[in-house]
Amino acid sequence: MGKKTKAQGASQKKQFPPEEDPAKERPVVRKGKNKQPVLQKLENPNWLLTGLAGAGMALTAYLALTIWLGQPPLYCTEGSSCDLVQRSRWGTFLALPTAFWGFLTYTALAYIGLRVRNPMSHWKSAWTVSMAGLGYSVYLIAISLFVIKAACAYCIASFSIMTVIFGVVTFQRPKELPKFNFSAFARQTVIITAVIVGGMHLHYSGVFDPAAGPEDPFLKGLAEHLTQDKAILYGAYW
DSSP states (O other): OHHHHHHHHHHHSOOOOGGGOTTSOOOOBOOSSSOOBOOOOOSSOOHHHHHHHHHHHHHHHHHHHHHHHTOOOTTOOTTSHHHHHHHSGGGEETTEEHHHHHHHHHHHHHHHHHHOOOHHHHHHHHHHHHHHHHHHHHHHHHHHHHTSOOOOHHHHHHHHHHHHHHHHHHHTOOSOOTTOOHHHHHHHHHHHHHHHHHHHHHHHTTSSOGGGSOOOHHHHHHHHHHHHTTOOOOOOOO
């Protein structure tokens, strides 16, 4: 009886074909009327994005360090177009070199490329950051060409890297993102970029900080006149 019972118990066990083994991983399906597969996490880092961001980090870190050390960048002699751009009021933001803020932007992109593995979060965050960086780069290039009337090779190089990054990220958009409205997301990202660039333009215009705005022509002329005449200020303090 004991052997017969064991045989019956074994025969009652459900047999699964190899392709239906529940122990194997299956695509996760969302519940509901419109069932959509959940995108699997990225197996490897986005090396292309990370490499481009690394190049931008190296470039902006070099520029920021030269400013902090008081040394001109390579091939950026005094009075050159590059020097005019770097020493203009657009060369700093919130008392820090503009290149340093670019370094932070590239660092954020490198982190996304290495660590963010969720396909939707990866692409959306990379696209938002790269668009903001590209918008600011376009603003600075326009300022240097039409306001300062000088071109900085380092600024053009950073602009080129950010443009390539934005193009790469746009091309890498996943084909199927569950419940994703690209048009609405694009409008939202453009608005964010416009707010960032607009806020920085107001800063450089002296709206938030008069010291960051345009120089007073009278005071500038007076300073240049005193410098040329080698004037010495004598005073007393009580």
